[in-house]
Amino acid sequence: MSLFPGPLNLRDLLDVLLVAFLIYQGYLLVVGTRAANVVRGILVFAGVWVAAQVLGLTTLSELLGRAGTVGLFALVVLFQPELRAALERVGRPRGRETGPSGAALQDLARALERLAERKTGALIAIERRTPLGEYAATGVALDAVISVPFLEALFARNAPLHDGGVIVQGSRVVAAGCLFPLQSSDGTYRRYGTRHRAAIGLSELTDAVVLVASEERGSMRIALAGRLGPDLNGSELREQLRALVYDRADLTGELPVAPAPRPGGREAERRAPEAEGPAGGPGLSTPTEPPAGTPPGSGQAGPPPERGGA
C-alpha cells in the first residue's frame, strides 16, 4: 500500500505544511523548559512502540500502547503549568514578545551589580516567550520603567516589596513581591537558600532569564532552563544578558558562558551543582566539568574572578 493513495494535490500539500507548522510551534513552546526532556522521552517511547508494531511484537506493543494512554493523562496533570502557559502564549496578542531595550538591560545589570555590592538580596525574572502572568499575579502589579534607582528602592531592606521576585516584561517592571516556584526536579541545588531555588524553579518551568543577587555572598548569578550559572562580574552579566535576550540563546536554553568551577575549597563545593544541573552530568565529586550541553567553546571565557563571601 502506498503512503499516498492518489496523486498529491494542493490540499494534501497544505495539510502536510500545516502539520509541519504545528509541530514546529509545539517545539518552540517546549524548548527551554523542563517539558523538552519529557518530549524527548516521549519520542523515544513512541519510537520503541512503532518498532514493536513493525516487528510484530504484539505483547510489547500492546503494553506500550496502554501505558501511552495512561501516560497522556499523567502528562496533562504533570505539565499543567506549562500547558496553561502554552495556551496563554498562543492567545497572546502579537508584538508583546519584544524583550527589554538595550538601555533597560544596562539598567537591570547595573542595578543588580549595585545591589550585590551592598549585599542586598534581589530576584528578577525577565520574561521571554513563556508568559509570566501567573507568577506576576502572586505579587503586586506595577507598570514602571526599568531604572537603577527604582530597582534599588524596590529591593531595599525595609521596602514593602523587597521580599519575593520582580518580573520584567519588555522594558517595564510589571510586578514585585512575587512568589516563584521553588526548584523541584531533584536534590542538586538542595544546599542553596530559597531565593536561589526560586530562581532555578522559575527557570525550570519557563524560559525566563532569572537574575539573582545574593544577600549572603554579594554575588550575581543567572538561572536559566533549570540551572544556576556561576558567579558573574558586571561585564559577564551584561554579556550574558545581551546573548540571552538579543542573540536568541533562548532557542538552545543554554547559558552562553558557563565557566567550569574550580576544584578545591569551599567556594568550589558551593559551585559544584552548577556543573551538574538537573539534566545529569558529572557528580559533585568532579566539579571541573562544564555543565552538560554547554556549547563548544563557551567555557573559554575563563572562570570569573573569585569573590569573597559566605
Ligand SMILES: Nc1ncnc2c1ncn2[C@@H]1O[C@H](COP(=O)(O)OP(=O)(O)OP(=O)(O)O)[C@@H](O)[C@H]1O
Ligand atoms: N518562592 C520564592 N519566590 C520569590 N522569592 C522568594 C521565594 N522564596 C524566598 N524568596 C526570597 O528569598 C529570601 C530568602 O532568601 P534565602 O536567604 O533563604 O535564600 P538564599 O538563596 O540563601 O539567598 P541569599 O544568598 O540572598 O541569602 C526571602 O526573603 C524572599 O525575598
